Amino acid sequence: MTVLDPPELAELGSAMTTPQAVIEAQRCLYCYAAPCQQACPTHIEIPSFIRRISNHDDRGAAQTILDANVLGASCARVCPVEELCEGACVLNDTEDPIQIGRLQRYATDTFSATGRPIIEAGPDTGRRVLIVGSGPAGLSAAAELRRDGHQVVIWESRQRAGGLSTYGILPIREPLQIAQHEVDEVARSGVEILTGHPLRSRAELIGASAEFDAVLLATGLGATTPLGLDNEDLALDGLDYIATAKLDPDSLPRFARVAVIGAGNTAIDAATIAQRFGSQTVIVYRRGEQQAPCYPAERQFALAEGITFSYLSQPVGVVADQGVVTGVRCLRTALGPADLSGRASFSTVPGSDFVIGCDAVIKANGQGRPQDSMGDLEMDTSRGFIAVDADYATSIPGVWAAGDAVRSTGQASTVMAVQDGKLAARCINRALMGVTGRKGA
Template sequence: MEDARPPQFSFQELLPPMTPHEASVEANRCLYCYDAPCLHACPTHIDIPTFIRKIATGNVSGAAHTILDANFLGGTCARVCPVQELCEGACVYGAHDKPIQIGRLQRFATDHLHARGEAPFTPAPPTGRRVAVVGSGPAGLSASAELAKQGHAVTLYEKRELGGGLSTYGIIVLREPVEVALREVEAVRELGVQVVTGHELTSRAELDGLLASHDAVVLGLGLGAVPALGIPGEAHILSGLDVIEASKLERPTGVGARAVVIGAGNTAIDAATIARRAGADTLMVYRRTEREMTAYHHEYLFALSEGIGFSFLTQPVEVLHEHGQVTGLRCVRMGLGAPDASGRARPEPVPGSDFVIPCDTVISAIGQEKPALAVTLGLDLDHGYIRVDDQMRTSLPRVYAGGDCVRARGNASTVMAVQDGKLIAASLGAVLGAQPTPVAPTRPPEVREHPLYHAAHGAAPHAETPHG
């Protein structure tokens, strides 16, 4: 399958930035609804009608302030949020017309502020309190920024060379270039947060040391590695996360001419997109059907538009290789049985249905393991994830947690992690004696439960489930 794209366009942001004229025209379409469903659909409660009105009146910097006040990672979320499932999915225009392009307007405003070199916030006077934040992904960055704005001294520890977590290493360039993630790390530094990279928390003794020198510790640990498939030849499989990281940092991806991607979640589609845009004939295999895919439907449609193929009800059983080179993926056909614990039909192998898919690259993207460090630290767990209460407190005194590492229920996403960081800062602010900005105590309901979403899409709510 030939890729007709010029190489310089293969790995750029998918959507171009809006021009000032385009942003003004789009902003003036907004009805500025009184009880705006888009606002209620945003996990971080950005005042969407207000920021759009500011764009419409030419106050673009003011629009950015409104966004960043509610979501310090507004530039990232403008690019990576599943807006079709959240704010734009709730837009009243969706029933009969195109919804307002909220994500692109948010990107326009936050990019404008960055281009002007404006710092949106200044920290409050020092409180004398110290907080250690472990992990510089969306939850850690959000918590650090909000705590610094309260005047607390924050040290942010990151085990990798660059800060930003998933935004830096794990989100495909088509959605977010690495420089966008890194400029948000820099924005946290500008608030006075000390960012320490190359420092990994590995033991309970190290956690106790942080507690001895800080008033509180915040954990934003993320998730673990891609789980093993447990099939012969697995050593020759590439990790989808590694492929995305290599592409993001402009390193060789190891993708050949014919790639098979195992999995059907959003990360699997990202890995397949990289392979396809690198010129590979790309096929995704999934042991269930299209109906059970964990990727958002719009991501599935995007993959189809990219020329990516799908083989459903297909279970890999062996990676074939000769002299260290992959030559194919042996699979079996699957049938669907009774529902399993996830509520989805259980895939069962069809006897005698073995077949081989010729390929030179196999990529696994079947989700991530639960945070193993939580056990080492002695934290109570909830289905393998860190257990937290409504104040984001863990079972250990003065230890808080947020982001994917606590996501035992609901959807793991950047925007939910940002909201966790805000909730942590509000909870800690009350304990440390600051006056934190009030944060909605509960997350908004899934937008797909909203009647306006049903009116626009004519479908019942669709429950997202973990990768697999």
């Protein structure tokens, strides 16, 4: 069933018309060794696809994008382009950068409207690969493996495929329809997607590794990290709150005042939803503005929405009256030298208790390590993620891992997960095609 976003959560920004796209594309200098392409984690040939738009070859433009990034429509919307491709555009020195994200959205949306498949499966190799998880890493890997001709099955624990693109990204950035179209296209290529099908145990993982020629774990991260707050059970989970807004907005609870704990992009998304549904919203963060993990453009967006920030504020408890939330109790903090994360450390100031009045507290402080139901996988103890080698192989033979579950490249983001899935699939393909016959045959 199609879910229509309410007006408060309608997608930001209008789509480019063809004349607008052509005019913008013609501003591009089509640089050799283009900095924008080098800044793109999936290395889309950006000058090439933009030149194709300028020449009215929309299909060729889209194919250039999708060959490198099968989730190009999602990434056109959710990538931090100010930090990546557009931030690297040489025109930043003299004028506005090329609107690469909007041009990518134009090309991919125009192509999708034609009904043509975005993934062409290769000749059947007879090899079978299981992918656990259907988020960006899993879908990207599935598409790459189908292009190589392998049979692919995806196990997804939730009732809808798509991972954070489906459940965890603010609809005004990525409507549910976009995420589900990409899932449908992966399925259309011949990938079998089984929803409501979690990986439950080590025995099941070992059994799968015997049944399939390869297994890729693309499970993402775990649940929101507990904070140890007093009355923490009265706080709402930020990811659940965003998922409700995206999948069942009519049931979204409404509040007069909301405090969101955390200052990452998930916190910005949760706060934006609350603000747009009528709440007076404050983001509470234990460090300062310069240490906030959200992108600067996201912080400016939140301020423009009317969201306020309470920096140097360490939440210690949810204040409640007979089970009804009335505020969040905090301590002031002071910053110190950089810690292991590279950000300033902090300490609480004794006797600095204060309460931020609110009738809802939303935790959006980041997710924990991947679910530990996958057996005796070696973990990267310095980070708490699944340990992999340079070819994305885990400590269990025949099992690979990619995406946020390993975070092998850069910060956690949709585009980084897409690239991880693509690279892991290539490693799996090399391993499968370097042997003869089925495993165990």
